[in-house]
Amino acid sequence: MNGETLLEVDDLRVSFRTGQGVLPIVEGVSFVVKAGEILSVVGESGSGKSLTALAIMRLITDPNAVITGSVRFRGQDLLGLPEPAMRSLRGGAIAMIFQDPMTALTPAYTVGAQIVEQIMAHRNAGRMAARTRAIDLLGAMGIASPRDIAGRYPHQLSGGMRQRVMIAMALSCDPALLIADEPTTALDVTVQAQILELILRLRGEFGSSVLLITHDMGVVAKVADRVVVMYAGAIAEAGATRALFARPAHPYTIGLLGAIPRLRGPRLVRLPAIPGAPPAPHDRPSGCGFAPRCAAATGICAAHPPLITHDGHAVACFHARAA
């Protein structure tokens, strides 16, 4: 962890043109991922986490999407990059894995072949060399008989196994950044823990930074160095995991953490413990997105609270709890 900035997202906005005008979903998100760190983006479903990740990867294919702001990877602006250059980054220097490993692999090919395909798309490697590497990678994912698993089809593997395959594939070209969009959400609890262990271990072995998206504060507590809390398309609070868990300042974060007894407790409960539900994208309030559910809300919350950073801890709330 040398602290050098790898990815810099600045005022990223994603909106969709619809019949009722332009619908903003991600409303100005900024954060950085440093080399070697695990940054977690946490928030309830619908807060725009996946779209943020897909926008970074330039994988939003909807022709009605409007994406503005800047995404810099090693200083290079990704949003303006020509498609061929972006393509060689995808799966190369930046890899991504998804929430549902059951549908993320092409059913017609063996998992080994799918890893080989990615290696051969980026490396000047022969098929045999690529296959050897694929099997080595599967072994590194803690798979007992990697040669056998490489020859299996996706439907013959369990969800946890498929997610390991996805991770092996993502790491096959030594990415500097791994974006993991809720990689454990679709899995059993025990398997979830194994996959998280794996991601933690791999950060050490492969030296990749990880942008880990989750809705589970328990996951954040376990693996993240820093955390960005998103609510209704904007950042509510961001900071180092320890500091944020010790002294949450945003009422939303406090609510999220309220359900968790201790940082190192044996049982970490999932969110939300806050009454109500996040607003749908088309009826988000014009001011603070959290105000309708917030016990501390007052008249001033009808305006948009600025994100104020103090000592590396950022909060967007007029009533932020003093540190």
Next chain:
Amino acid sequence: MILVMVRRLGEMVFVLVSISVLVFLIFFATPGADPAARLAGRGATPATLAAVRHSFGLDKPLPVQYVLMMKHLFVTQDLTSFVNPGEKVVPAVLQAVPVTLSLVFGAAIIWVIAALVVGVLAAWARDTVLDRLLMLFSLIGVSMPVFWLAEVANLITQARYHDTWLFSWVPALGYVPLSVSVVGWFKSLVIPWTVLAVTYIGLYGRVLRSNLVEAMNEDYIRTARAKGLSERQIILRHALRMSLITLVSMFGLDFGLLAGGGALLIEVVSGLPGVGELTYQALQNLDLPFIMAAVLYGAVFIVVANTVVDMLYAVIDPRAR
């Protein structure tokens, strides 16, 4: 995998025997009709009727009649027409089979290749002018009746423009066996092939496009994108590969139907003496032995084609193994 294949073959044999029994019952055991009179055709003499009764054992119980009938068809192969006395049914059908297969195979090659091109191009250029044009032409292709198209082709290449440089090579209607002349065979079939393929190019092109567009929304396509594959690789290796699974089962059905006698209309209009044309003649003359043989042949072909497709299915879709 082997086990699945063996089981599938067993099922096929069972279906074929069932069909032969069913066809037999329809022809021989329909209440209120004398099978001898039907077999012998219109205006048969009492002597002919007696001969028919004896030859098919019509005074014996039904199972015996069934066995006798199958013997005439498959063992001695001496089932004869009573409408055109002396004409042997089985050799006539066997002679017509290569014509039909030549026609259907050739058309299938054309339609599969062209439909792949149309479907992939349209899906690749989805929602553009090219896509709309391709789909419009496909719809026109699907809508044109094959016999009408064949008549138009005849009119153009045989009559109206036959003497121009463009169509002077077109031979007169009819079939040239492959064993006689490869070039002649090709020339005699190329226009019927094209005509027969038109409908299916339109149909398959449209189905393929919609399958591809649907596949492009799947999660595994997003993964393929995230891997850094090119759009061409994504469409051809991932989306097309998965779309082929539906297309293959469709193809099996259509191919079986056409080879089983469903190409009747174009065979008649293009003057190709295939199984469909044979059936057509038999129907016109109410020549029962021929009709029965044609029905059985058609059933066999459709069932066999379906079995082949089911086996292919297991090859191309690992989930079906």
